[in-house]
Amino acid sequence: MAEIPAEQVQRRRRKVLEVRNLRVHYETPTGDVIAVAGIDFDLYDGETLGLVGESGSGKSTAAYGILKLVQPPGRIVEGDVTLDGDELVHMNDSSFRQIRWTKLALIPQGAMNSLNPTMRVHRQITDAIEAHEGKQDKEALRERVLELFRMVGLPQRVYNMFPHELSGGMKQRVCIAMGIALHPTVVIADESTSALDVVVQRVVAQTMLRVKQALGVSMIMIGHDMGLMAQMVDRIAVMYAGKLVEVAPVETIFDEPMHPYSQVLIESIPSLKERKPLKITEGITHDPRNPPPGCIFQLRCPHVMERCRSEAPPLRELLMRHEVACHLYNDDGSLIEGAKLEAAS
Amino acid sequence: MAPPVLEIRNATKVYRTSGGFLSPKKEVVALQDYSLTIEKQPASITTIAGESGSGKTTLANVVLGFTPLTSGQILFHGQDLATMNRRQLLHYRRNVQAVFQDPFGVYNPFYRIEHVFHTVIRHFKLAESESQMRDMIEEALNVVGLHGVDVLRKYPHQLSGGQRQRIMMARVYLIKPEVIVADEPVSMVDASLRAAILEAMLGLRDELGVSFLYITHDLSTAYQVGDRINILYQGSVAETGTTVQVIDRPQHPYVQLLVDSVPAPDPAEKWDTEIELPDEEVLRSATSTGCRFYPRCPQRMDRCLEALPPLYDIDGRGHEAACYLYEDEAQMASAP
Numbered sequence: 001m002a003e004i005p006a007e008q009v010q011r012r013r014r015k016v017l018e019v020r021n022l023r024v025h026y027e028t029p030t031g032d033v034i035a036v037a038g039i040d041f042d043l044y045d046g047e048t049l050g051l052v053g054e055s056g057s058g059k060s061t062a063a064y065g066i067l068k069l070v071q072p073p074g075r076i077v078e079g080d081v082t083l084d085g086d087e088l089v090h091m092n093d094s095s096f097r098q099i100r101w102t103k104l105a106l107i108p109q110g111a112m113n114s115l116n117p118t119m120r121v122h123r124q125i126t127d128a129i130e131a132h133e134g135k136q137d138k139e140a141l142r143e144r145v146l147e148l149f150r151m152v153g154l155p156q157r158v159y160n161m162f163p164h165e166l167s168g169g170m171k172q173r174v175c176i177a178m179g180i181a182l183h184p185t186v187v188i189a190d191e192s193t194s195a196l197d198v199v200v201q202r203v204v205a206q207t208m209l210r211v212k213q214a215l216g217v218s219m220i221m222i223g224h225d226m227g228l229m230a231q232m233v234d235r236i237a238v239m240y241a242g243k244l245v246e247v248a249p250v251e252t253i254f255d256e257p258m259h260p261y262s263q264v265l266i267e268s269i270p271s272l273k274e275r276k277p278l279k280i281t282e283g284i285t286h287d288p289r290n291p292p293p294g295c296i297f298q299l300r301c302p303h304v305m306e307r308c309r310s311e312a313p314p315l316r317e318l319l320m321r322h323e324v325a326c327h328l329y330n331d332d333g334s335l336i337e338g339a340k341l342e343a344a345s
Numbered sequence: 346m347a348p349p350v351l352e353i354r355n356a357t358k359v360y361r362t363s364g365g366f367l368s369p370k371k372e373v374v375a376l377q378d379y380s381l382t383i384e385k386q387p388a389s390i391t392t393i394a395g396e397s398g399s400g401k402t403t404l405a406n407v408v409l410g411f412t413p414l415t416s417g418q419i420l421f422h423g424q425d426l427a428t429m430n431r432r433q434l435l436h437y438r439r440n441v442q443a444v445f446q447d448p449f450g451v452y453n454p455f456y457r458i459e460h461v462f463h464t465v466i467r468h469f470k471l472a473e474s475e476s477q478m479r480d481m482i483e484e485a486l487n488v489v490g491l492h493g494v495d496v497l498r499k500y501p502h503q504l505s506g507g508q509r510q511r512i513m514m515a516r517v518y519l520i521k522p523e524v525i526v527a528d529e530p531v532s533m534v535d536a537s538l539r540a541a542i543l544e545a546m547l548g549l550r551d552e553l554g555v556s557f558l559y560i561t562h563d564l565s566t567a568y569q570v571g572d573r574i575n576i577l578y579q580g581s582v583a584e585t586g587t588t589v590q591v592i593d594r595p596q597h598p599y600v601q602l603l604v605d606s607v608p609a610p611d612p613a614e615k616w617d618t619e620i621e622l623p624d625e626e627v628l629r630s631a632t633s634t635g636c637r638f639y640p641r642c643p644q645r646m647d648r649c650l651e652a653l654p655p656l657y658d659i660d661g662r663g664h665e666a667a668c669y670l671y672e673d674e675a676q677m678a679s680a681p
Contacts, residue, residue: 054535055506153621197396198562199620202606206619224536227565227608231616250612261537268537269610270565272592279540 016218017043017066017186022079022089024058024065027072031289035061035074037242037296040315043186048212048219050229050250052265053239056288059222060109062239063188066220067106068096084185102132105184107175107208109191114175115163122159125178132182148177151214152207169200173207180211187212188220193228205232226269230254235321238262241288241296244315248322258324258333260301295327303328303339348423350523350556351383351408351441356417358403375403377580377653378417383524388554390546392567392588395577396603401560404577405528408558409443410434439469442522446529448509452501459497461516469520485515488552489545507538514545521553528560543570564607568592576600579637582656586664596659596666599638636668644670 024036035058043049053059064070066081068088081088083103088096108114116124125148126141146156152173163171172192179187189208193201209232212219221233229236229250236253238246238261246259257263267279286292286299295301295308307327315325318333328339358376379400383391393401406412408419410426419426421437429437445451452461462482465471472478483493489511501509510530517525527546531539547570549555561567567574571588576597584597595601602620635650636642642649648669656665657672 054537198564199396199602199606202608202616203620205608206616210619225608226536227610230610230612230614231608254610254612264537268540270539270563270569271610272565272568272604272607275569275589 014045015042016045016084017220018080018082019043019062019066020080020082022062022065022081023077024061024070024074025077026074028289033288034242034291035288036065037291038079039239039242039244041237041244041247043218043220046216046218047235048221048233050233050236051220051222051239052224052226052229052236054224056241057239058242059239060190063106063190063220063222067100067104067188069106098132101128101184102182103185105179105182105187107172107179107187107189107192109194115171117163119162120159121161121163121166121174124174125181128178129181144181145177148181151180151211152177153203167200168196169204172196172204176204176208176211180215180217183215184217186218186220188222190222191224192221194223194225201228208232226265238265241286241291243296243325244323245297245325246323247315248324252322258318258322258329259297259326260303260328261297264300295325305339347385348420349382350385350422351381352418352420352423353379353381353404353408354418354420355380356404356407356419357415358400358407358412359415374580376400376407379404379577379580379582381575383556383558385523385556386554388550388556389572390550390557390559390570392571392574393558393560393577394562394564394567394574396562398579399577400580401562401577402528403580405443405526405558405560408441408526410437439520440523442517442520442525444510444513444517444525444527444530447533448506448513449501449533451513452509454501456500457497458499458501458504458512461512462497462519465516465519471519481519482515485518486512488518488548489515490541491515505538506534507541510534510542511545514542514549517555518549518553522555524556524558525549526558526560529562530559531566532561532563539566546570564592564604576603581637581653582665582667583638584664584666585656586659590660590662590664594664596664596671597638597668598642598644598670600666602641 019039019041021038021040022036023038025032026035039062051059051062061070061074065076065079066088070076076089079089083099086099088099122145125145129141129144130136145159149156149158154170154173154177158166158170158174166174192208193204196204205228221229223229233250236248236250237244238253238259240261246253246257246262253262254266257266286296292298292309294310295313298304298308301308305327313325313327315323316331317323318329318331328336330336356376356379357374360373360375362371381391383389393404395401407414413427421441424433426437459482466478466481472481482497486493486496491508491511496504496508496512531542534542543566546557550557559567559571568588573585574588574591575585576583576591578599584591584595584600591600592604595604606620634652636654639645639649646669654667654669656667657674658665659671659674
């Protein structure tokens with residue numbers, strides 16, 4: 001890993017985004033589906049946070065909650081999101097529109113469907129710029145768009161093209177260019193590379209890394225590919241059934257995961273290094289409308305105890321910068337008496 | 346020696362668009378001169394890997410008989426699929442089964458899980474009595490690590506994606522085919538549940554002698570379970586060999602790029618080089634006669650434009666790459 005200069009270390013102690021007790025529900029005829037069940041996390045200046053979890057864990061919904069893009073029947077039930085001192089959840093729509101793109105931007109999942117097929121590429125970007133900064137000189141705008149293209153590695157001729165003339169990788173780069181057009185403080189990338197072939201994925205991922213370095217933005221990367229996470233993020237937040245179960249630096253999650261679900265997640269990553277026996281985990285998650293009392297992972301947990309069935313474990317900082325929501329550990333991070341992690345796994 | 350279970354000989358599939366308003370007629374070669382042999386013994390898992398557009402799904406479609414070949418043959422125990430009569434085709438379909446990518450779309454949501462089994466048992470007349478049927482279903486579920494009481498009376502939406510995909514494996518087990526074409530069977534299943542499906546595949550191979558065509562874009566899972574691997578690039582084989590040979594020591598420049606691009610799940614091992622992609626225009630102008638990888642190849646030579654390179658045997662042990670870089674080595678390896 002590259003050395004981090006002291007000045008950057010200072011910067012990294014500053015929180016740019018604070019999420020507190022965010023809850024998002026989807027209304028269904030048979031009761032609310034609890035997609036995000038009250039999560040807390042911080043994003044520090046200049047860092048990339050990976051939000052990982054399986055499909056249905058609520059990771060995308062959490063991101064859309066932060067962006068206030070949750071569509072009915074979904075709604076933000078409660079919670080606070082603070083971006084650079086501004087509270088977002090209760091902010092009125094017109095003020096929030098000012099913040100979207102300029103302070104908080106999204107690079108969406110399917111770049112294929114995120115661009116207007118009837119608009120040339122440059123218009124989609126200049127529209128966003130002019131909507132925020134007002135009418136501008138044509139030539140200056142053009143220069144700005146081309147500069148963005150250079151940054152994300154798009155050739156100049158893309159300027160006048162329509163989205164359907166671009167490959168998947170290029171469309172994804174147009175979306176990156178749009179995301180950074182107004183120099184946002186925080187960019188949220190929702191599975192931005194998961195629909196791409198592996199070689200193209202690597203090119204786009206490296207583009208994102210480079211752009212992030214150059215602009216010094218903070219980023220939340222949502223995904224399920226642990227390989228990609230290992231390459232790109234500084235910290236990882238593991239989500240399961242709407243809750244955060246573990247938050248720690250990326251190296252810690254890979255080397256010493258503490259929550260039983262994170263352990264399963266790490267052990268089931270296939271590697272190109274060794275052919276290892278497959279680690280099988282069973283299970284089905286609970287009905288999201290009706291979570292059981294206690295820990296959300298109890299139905300699949302290999303170490304489940306009596307206490308887990310009645311009392312939900314809070315997310316606690318057990319070790320330096322290492323938060324875990326599990327009854328297996330004491331407050332100092334040691335295993336509780338009688339717990340045998342090794343034997344059971 | 347008995348003919349192999351399945352043999353694909355020089356299979357070529359060309360898709361033609363009829364052309365329409367404002368669009369000229371186009372020909373797309375989805376699969377070119379592709380050959381593959383699957384022997385009866387020992388049963389094996391052959392991985393077909395490649396990026397989108399490499400022809401891997403076309404291969405699945407022609408093997409399953411969904412679409413005819415433009416030229417070439419598919420032989421099942423020596424008999425050509427194209428010349429089979431109705432009865433022989435039924436026999437073929439029974440012995441070459443499929444497991445598809447989407448474990449959500451293959452179920453009828455109105456029926457309980459048991460319906461899947463009842464249908465197939467009735468169709469192929471597998472059981473003579475109710476009790477025999479129940480025993481067969483239970484046995485099949487046990488092979489994939491499930492129990493009848495847990496799943497049979499449930500509806501598809503009550504099961505996880507991994508369980509649904511394993512039930513598809515159990516259904517296939519009932520039929521006891523010789524070959525299973527598995528088209529991306531784990532790509533829509535969450536990572537923590539994939540292992541159970543791959544384990545079910547290994548069980549079918551070892552206990553029942555079923556061979557697999559495992560079609561995937563995911564080299565990591567192929568590395569865990571595959572015996573041999575074929576890496577396709579734009580319709581033809583770039584490299585083939587045992588999975589370990591190819592992934593540990595890739596030879597073809599495309600395969601080297603591909604293996605190198607798989608993100609290592611280890612934060613201590615970050616990408617240290619940047620790779621570039623050529624323009625789309627360059628890619629589209631790829632020659633139709635020469636090597637398809639020419640526009641992107643870092644080691645391209647003039648002769649790569651002349652003709653599609655054949656597969657050269659690199660080490661005399663079945664590791665082959667379709668690249669002129671290995672022409673000399675192949676000659677040396679074949680010399681006495």
